[in-house]
Amino acid sequence: MVTPLIHGTGTAEEHWRAWDTDWPLLDLPDGAPLVVAPHPDDEVLGAGGLLARLPDAEVVAVTDGEASHPHSTVLTRPAMAAVRRTETDEALTRLGHQTPTIHRLAHPDGAIDEIALTTALERLLTPGRWCLASWRGDGHPDHEAVGRAAAAACATTGAILVEYPIWTWHWASPGDPRVPWDRCRRLPLSDAERAAKRHALDAFVSQTRPLGPDPDDAPILPPHVLARFDRPVEVFFA
Template sequence: MVKPIVDEGTPEQRWRAWPAMSAWPPLALDPAEPPLVVAPHPDDEILGVAGLMAMLGRADLVAVTDGEASHPHSTVHSPAELAEIRRAETTEALSRLGLRDTTVHRLGQPDGGIDENIVTKELTALLTPGRWCLATWREDGHPDHEAVGRAAAAACAATGARLLEYPIWTWHWAAPGDPAVPWDRARRIELTAAARFAKAAAIAAFPSQIAALGPAEADAAILPPHILARFTRPFEVVFT
């Protein structure tokens, strides 16, 4: 269900005015072991569930790609340089969440060309019955997000792990009540003040994404303020 990610999308004010959001049941924060958080690109895990990671105080991360294609025509950085920058940003973001000792499994998949079967095998090897696996929603609208979501779903089905899907670009292309989104499976994660502060600090650890790399249009910020506004809520959302 790949969607064109264009224009400014659904304003955050419209989401916050939707009464259904406050009625979603809370997610019980009771994982028996550190959850496995799967990120198609560096920063997806931070935007989606950094608050949860901070509150749990433990998590293992699977970095599927290094995000080298975020600015494919950059006049400032080569893809290899971008990959190095984004790996360093992830390390800093985890530190700001209080997760310096997090195990990071780097799969080295090509940004924009993820091999879903390989990711499924890698995740299957890391999951156990009942373990939480947090991954981007299978119909999030971005091809990498959807491939990772499908791989996580297949790995969870094979191992008996618990799949929790977090939306990222859904908040851009969808609208309140959109029938294409499984709102009936939505669960809220209420964030403490400390978790909100830590999440904001972790997002700020990605200057390559939230600020322009240079004056050229090809170096514009990937996550300008109107997009970041969707990830500063006092709660996070997953689909169970």
């Protein structure tokens, strides 16, 4: 799915690396957080290092990501959904989750039901539990719907909302006034956590490599996009 904000190659990673920031550290929770992913791979892109550090974290897979290549000449939507579910399992295993807990909700990719998602999250959240979700201003409709639903569920249950940006790194630029930089918190990653995240992202073959020679089968996460997530820190809005 292409939105007005997500087009072209976006802001190059070297511009982000050159930006002088010193955001406060993210204080990790005592209990197991819930990481809510609009599509398979978002949980690793946004919080793979955190997931490597907290192997008791649970993941909510809101969609199966079947619409990533809507005109693919290789995979049907049901086949893509099956592939991406398997990739998620493998990615979490690579992050150290030997028996990962994944709550698969199977919302339609591109048509998330916010009200139903809010209700589902309310059943999983408790007062003080961390809920990590895609940022409400991320520029992708599914990411924003997930962020809004998570915010509503946290408000009802007393859980703590922490948001992670994904496509923001593509369309924004350092200091962009549309982004709540004042809410940024950083999680420095060890070399082992960074390597585990890289290894986990490599499990999403359907997204990082061409499905076939046709342009409609091009990777969604080519190297210049993946570069934004191979950092020594992860950034969250808290």
